[in-house]
Amino acid sequence: AQSVTQLDSHVSVSEGTPVLLRCNYSSSYSPSLFWYVQHPNKGLQLLLKYTSAATLVKGINGFEAEFKKSETSFHLTKPSAHMSDAAEYFCVVTYRDDKIIFGKGTRLHILP
């Protein structure tokens, strides 16, 4: 069955340290992959997307993600966390049949 797994429900990092939010998807034909961010009491905003071009994708606010087909992963990273990055992050996968699968989300906490 098609699925997407966000391995951590909560991640805490100190301000200024790197961020890693993990996402794995079930193997299929090449999927399209997206990361969305949801700040408290706000709607979801697209951070970045992978659609079979470059495997390293750069997004807004300094985030990037690397598509690794051999590992079926699309982990989200940022070199240096900022307090404003505290939010919920969702990994989303769409497959050739256009089915959209949301991960359960990872809440990122930034420690001062």
Place this chain on the structure above:
Amino acid sequence: GAGVSQSPSNKVTEKGKDVELRCDPISGHTALYWYRQRLGQGLEFLIYFQGNSAPDKSGLPSDRFSAERTGESVSTLTIQRTQQEDSAVYLCASRKQEGQTYEQYFGPGTRLTVT
């Protein structure tokens, strides 16, 4: 340009009443989705409209839930005889067209509280 808008932003209703939530998608977007997000939870798919095709209603949790869309414009989600477990944020998203590479654009949501 204008994004996806939803109204009302907040709705408090008594148990047993009907409510209607509205979504205005981005102009020209053929696909429209409704999701439910309970407090501290992820997104739960409810229903999907694509052009003139029959909607995908596979996510509607009960027959108290229904949704309509007029052409490629406004959609309304109706919840009849509301229950306390219906309390959640209801999110609408639109998408330019069908196709796995197209991202969804989300509205700010309607926060529904059933007392």
